[in-house]
Amino acid sequence: MADTKPKLAVWKFASCDGCQLSLLDCEDDLLALSGAVEFASFREATRNEIAGPYDLSLVEGSISVPADLERIRHIREQSRHLVTIGACATAGGIQALRNGRDAEEFMSIVYAKPDYIDSLATSTPISAHVTVDFELRGCPIDKRQLLEVITAFLFKRKPNIPHYSVCMECKRRSLVCVMVTRGTPCLGPVTQAGCGALCPACNRGCYGCFGPVETPNLPSLTEQWTALGASRRDIRQALSTFNTGAETFAREAARHDD
Ligand code: SF4
Ligand code: SF4
Numbered sequence: 001m002a003d004t005k006p007k008l009a010v011w012k013f014a015s016c017d018g019c020q021l022s023l024l025d026c027e028d029d030l031l032a033l034s035g036a037v038e039f040a041s042f043r044e045a046t047r048n049e050i051a052g053p054y055d056l057s058l059v060e061g062s063i064s065v066p067a068d069l070e071r072i073r074h075i076r077e078q079s080r081h082l083v084t085i086g087a088c089a090t091a092g093g094i095q096a097l098r099n100g101r102d103a104e105e106f107m108s109i110v111y112a113k114p115d116y117i118d119s120l121a122t123s124t125p126i127s128a129h130v131t132v133d134f135e136l137r138g139c140p141i142d143k144r145q146l147l148e149v150i151t152a153f154l155f156k157r158k159p160n161i162p163h164y165s166v167c168m169e170c171k172r173r174s175l176v177c178v179m180v181t182r183g184t185p186c187l188g189p190v191t192q193a194g195c196g197a198l199c200p201a202c203n204r205g206c207y208g209c210f211g212p213v214e215t216p217n218l219p220s221l222t223e224q225w226t227a228l229g230a231s232r233r234d235i236r237q238a239l240s241t242f243n244t245g246a247e248t249f250a251r252e253a254a255r256h257d258d
Helices: 020-026 028-036 066-080 086-091 096-099 101-110 143-154 166-174 178-182 216-225 232-239 247-255
Strands: 008-013 038-042 046-049 055-062 079-085 134-136
Touching: 008 020, 008 066, 020 055, 020 086, 028 143, 038 066, 046 216, 055 066, 055 086, 055 096, 066 134, 066 216, 079 086, 086 096, 086 134, 134 216, 143 216, 216 232, 232 247
Parallel strands: 008 038, 008 055, 055 079, 079 134
Antiparallel strands: none
């Protein structure tokens, strides 16, 4: 029976490994999953490596060095379905802070001998290079959402992942809005749900780790932040974190550049 199980492969590009660890963190559910699929590649869990093709590939990390370009195309060719997981794979991650800046200058400041570094000038999401079947947002991703996505692909149905904002999660939990009642800048209105409104539940604003919703109204939100006293620099910095490479966040951050 073992050879009839679907083959699941997990691939890492430029990233901190946190999203792969979310899969390991599934604990009991991971045991059930390993009974249902064959892990063909998952470096965080096993040295075992089985040749493709693969039924489902989970890709973590951004395209950041020249060698990534050929590797991601090869993985795409070998994968029936390809799902990107996390802010690096869906928006370029923290690495995308260098996009539009002088990457060579950064390297000369950080490294004593940058001559050995072979890096692309930009950090880009996987979807900029190959067709992606589904993007799972988060920094890191939510393990329940990850299990939902894997299960959906195994059972050939659409993943039931919400595309509404963190504000909806706030309302569902009957949380008091920190932006309305305390004047705390919050990215919740433009951030995709997935965390259960973790930060507003702790009386702090959302800083957008689940990335933008499908149609965010950034200009309207930053206008409200400005009314609350946020400076252009505050706004630019708030949009320049894990999801800085997401097009809508990057565009609004650039609009507040000096
Ligand atoms: S606290 Fe933030 S996420 Fe929650 S309702 Fe207010 S603006 Fe939306
Ligand atoms: S920053 Fe926003 S998306 Fe991230 S955990 Fe906090 S509330 Fe959730």
